Amino acid sequence: MSEKASYSEERLNSHPILKKRILSLSEIIEDRAGIYNTADNAGEKIIEEVRHPGNELMHIWASEKESAGVEAVKKVSENITGHGKKTVMAYDIRRNNGSGEGIHKKRTSYPPVFGML
Secondary structure, three states: OOHHHHHHHHHHHOOHHHHHHHHHHHHHHHOOOOOOOOHHHHHHHHHHHHHHHHHHHHHHHHHHHHHHHHHHHHHHOOOOOOOOOOOHHHHHHHHHHOOOOOOOOOOOOOOOOOOOO
16 A cells, blocks of 8 residues: 555544544445435535544544644643533622622622522
8 A cells, every 4th residue: 555545544544433434435336235216315425424524524623623723822831721601690700799709708699690599
């Protein structure tokens, strides 16, 4: 096997979703089972096979970019920690506090969350 072919196979093996779709496309083109008798049938199936993984692949790409960005920021500053997503209550308290801080120590009552006391 040539160096280029082994490199391509290695890359496809690292992306199993993409590999599965490419193999599926090659099966449509070869049509060994004789399922796709018209160009319309084959074309519809090819379009379906190309569209379906698009969303999955974009999610994978985005999560890899996010992870790489987080790691780059962590390398720059050792003091940075992830705090996760804020809850709805945190946004409500910050918005109604007015000072831009979290819960103020002197405040004795807080606004209701979701109409509750």
